[in-house]
Amino acid sequence: MDGSVLARHTGHVVSAANLLDWYDRHKRDLPWRQGVADPWQVLLTETLLQQTTVAAVLPHYARFLARFPTAEAMAAVAEEEVLRLWAGLGYYARARRLHAAARAIAASGFPADLEGLRALPGVGTYTAAAVGAIGLGLPVVPVDGNVERVMARVARIEATLPGARRAIEAAVTTVGRQQAARERAGDFAQALFDLGATVCTPASPGCLACPWRDGCGGRDIAERLPVRAPKKRRARWFGVHFLLEDAAGNVLLRRRPREGLLGGMMELPGTPWRPAVWEPEEALSAAPAKAAWRMLGTVRHGFTHAELEVTVLRAGVARIRAPGELVPARDLAQAGLPSLMLKCVRLAGLARP
Ligand code: SF4
Numbered sequence: 034m035d036g037s038v039l040a041r042h043t044g045h046v047v048s049a050a051n052l053l054d055w056y057d058r059h060k061r062d063l064p065w066r067q068g069v070a071d072p073w074q075v076l077l078t079e080t081l082l083q084q085t086t087v088a089a090v091l092p093h094y095a096r097f098l099a100r101f102p103t104a105e106a107m108a109a110v111a112e113e114e115v116l117r118l119w120a121g122l123g124y125y126a127r128a129r130r131l132h133a134a135a136r137a138i139a140a141s142g143f144p145a146d147l148e149g150l151r152a153l154p155g156v157g158t159y160t161a162a163a164v165g166a167i168g169l170g171l172p173v174v175p176v177d178g179n180v181e182r183v184m185a186r187v188a189r190i191e192a193t194l195p196g197a198r199r200a201i202e203a204a205v206t207t208v209g210r211q212q213a214a215r216e217r218a219g220d221f222a223q224a225l226f227d228l229g230a231t232v233c234t235p236a237s238p239g240c241l242a243c244p245w246r247d248g249c250g251g252r253d254i255a256e257r258l259p260v261r262a263p264k265k266r267r268a269r270w271f272g273v274h275f276l277l278e279d280a281a282g283n284v285l286l287r288r289r290p291r292e293g294l295l296g297g298m299m300e301l302p303g304t305p306w307r308p309a310v311w312e313p314e315e316a317l318s319a320a321p322a323k324a325a326w327r328m329l330g331t332v333r334h335g336f337t338h339a340e341l342e343v344t345v346l347r348a349g350v351a352r353i354r355a356p357g358e359l360v361p362a363r364d365l366a367q368a369g370l371p372s373l374m375l376k377c378v379r380l381a382g383l384a385r386p
Contacts, residue, residue, distance in 0.1 A: 046248045047187050047208060047245040047248035047249065048211070048213075048245075048248070049208055049209075049211040049212075049213040049214035049221055050211070050213040051244045051245065052221070052224045052225070052228065052244050052245065053213055053214075053217055053220055053221060053224055054244065055224070055228070055244035056220060056223065056224035056227060056228075059227070059231070060223065060224070060227055061087075061227050061230070061231065063087065064091070064094050064095065065078040065094065066223070070167050070168050070219055071168065072143050072164055072168030072169055073103055073104045073135075073138065073143065073168075074098065074102075074168075075163065075164045075167045075168035076104075076131070076134065076153075076156070076160070076164050076168065077097060077098065077101065077131070078090075078094070079160050079163045079164060080127050080130075080131045080155065080160070081093065081094065081097065081122070083124065083127055083160070084123070084124050084127075084337075085122070085123070085124075087230070089122075090122075093121075093122060096118065097118065100118060101115075101135070104134075104135040104138035104139050104143070105135075105139045107131070107132060107135035108132075108135040108136045108138070108139035108140075109139075110132075112128075112129060112132050112297065113297075113369075115128050115129075115131070115132045116128050116129070116297055116298060116369060117369035118369075120298070120369040120370060120371055121371070121372055121375070123371070123372065125295055125296060125297060125298050125371065126155075126296055127155060129155075129291075129296070129297060130154040130155025131154075131155060133154035133155070134153040134154045134155055134156060137153055137154065138153070145169065146165070146171070147161050147162070147165050147171065147173065150164055150165055159175050159176060159177060160175075162174065162175035162176070162222075163175035163177075163222065165218075166218040166219050166221070166222040167218075167219040167222055167223065168219070170218050170219055171218060172209065172210075172214070172215040172218045173209070173218065174205045174206065174208075174209035174214070174218075174221065174222055174225065175222050176201065176202060176205055177226065177229075178229070179225065179226050179228070179229025179230055179233075180205060180222075180225045180226065180229060181194075181198070181201055181259060182229050182233060182235065182258070182259055183225060183228055183229045183233045183245075184201050184204045184205050184208075185197065185201050185251070185258045185259035185260075186233060186238070186249060186250075186251035186252070186255045186258045186259075187204065187208075187245060187248070187249050187250060187251065188200070188201070188204035188250060188251070189250035189251040189254075189258070190204070190251075190258070190259065191254075191258065191260060192260065193260045193261065193262050194259050194260065194261045194262065195262075197259060197260070201259070209221065228243070228244070228245070233255070236256065237256070238252075238255045238256070240252050240255065267335070267336075267338060267339050267340050268308060268338060268339040268340070269308065269339065269340050269341075269342065270306040270307060270308055270339045270340070270341045270342070271306065271307060271308070271309065271310045271311055271341070271342050271343075271344075272303055272304050272305065272306040272307075272311070272341060272342075272343045272344070273303055273304045273311050273316035273319070273343070273344045273345075273346065274300065274301040274302065274303030274304075274343055274344075274345055274346075274374075274377055275301055275302050275303060275319075275320050275321055275326070275345075275346050275347075275348070276301055276329065276345060276346070276347040276348075276377065276378060276381055277301075277302070277320075277321050277322055277324070277347075277348055277349075277350065277353060277355070278347075278348075278349045278350075278362065279349070279350060279351065279352055279353045279359070280349070280350075280351045280352070281361075282361055282362050282363070283353065283359035283360060283361055283362065284301075284359070284360055284361075284362050284365060284378070284383070285301070285302060285321055285353050285355060285357045285358070285359060286299045286300065286301065286302075286357055286358045286359075286360050286368060286370075287299070287300060287301075287302050287356065287357035287358065288300075288358075294306070294336060295371050295373070298369070298370070298371045298374075299358070299368055299369050299370050299371075299374065300370070300371075300374050301345070301374060301377055301378070302319070302320075302321040302355065302357060303319060303343070304316050304319040306339075306341055311344070316344070316346075320346070320348075321353070321355035321357070322348065322350050322353065322354070322355055324348035324349070324350050325348055326346040326347070326348045327346065327347060327348065328344065328345075328346055329345040329346065329347045329380045329381055330344075330345060330380045331343060331344050331345070332345065332373070332376040332377055332380065334372070334373040334376065341373070343373065343377060345377045345380050345381075347381055362383050365378050365383050365384035366384040366385070366386070368384075370384070
């Protein structure tokens, strides 16, 4: 399929071969691009990268790959072990689903097509396409935020997202059908990622250095594309958590329910999180012990749809009888606490990095 198809669809022509030439010279040097792409390692990398940035994943990548070089290696450990390693990366449901996917792969082998990939736990359209293209060489183009932005500009799509997504996907599909893109599907996908991350950036696209500058239809209005609907204000939630210590220097932790935010992660015992502020007596009914609770401070934490404000109370007792796990205060940094809970215990000077 040649550029005339893209021209018919978008009114503009860009060449997959040009983009690949540029990629061969300018690709980012990322640790997961060493050697031949292994499908499991691509799945692991893409799962780590969901909802976060390359910079946030880099410090964790080598640790994960060393611990779980194969799906079988992850399938062999308990879910808690994966969650412990995932601590600090957020969106913990990803870790649980990746563990379930590893078990499915260990049982039935790695899927060979998109349908099989999509049937794995936690693998949606984007991840299936990314693993399909990069790990298996299937001629598909994964559409992430970078690709969306590049193609909205190239094809000059001025409709508002998310409604514009179909037109963007049609433009992506059209350019992805070019022979060069099909022959090097994994490189083409990564070339689009890199173009969006390093040249066609959100605020100040470097059009002069862009391999697609001649065929790009949206250069003159690039900063305005893609057009997004105004963001809704995030809801505000409130919670109270209790840092309870015993005379031996242990802190009481418990595991959150599997479903919901931070599902399955360790936490300080506390109230549910809700849109209304907790009155003191009401909050104390959720305390793990009757004790002289004193206020340590508050921490804020942003989730995708809500901003959470947590009040942290602290108390000491001779012996802790409430259900949960007793962890020596000096070991809290290694207890697999999510970032929110690390912020809470750090109010007490514990688990310092
Ligand atoms: S020419 Fe500019 S707007 Fe068009 S794809 Fe390249 S960097 Fe983006």
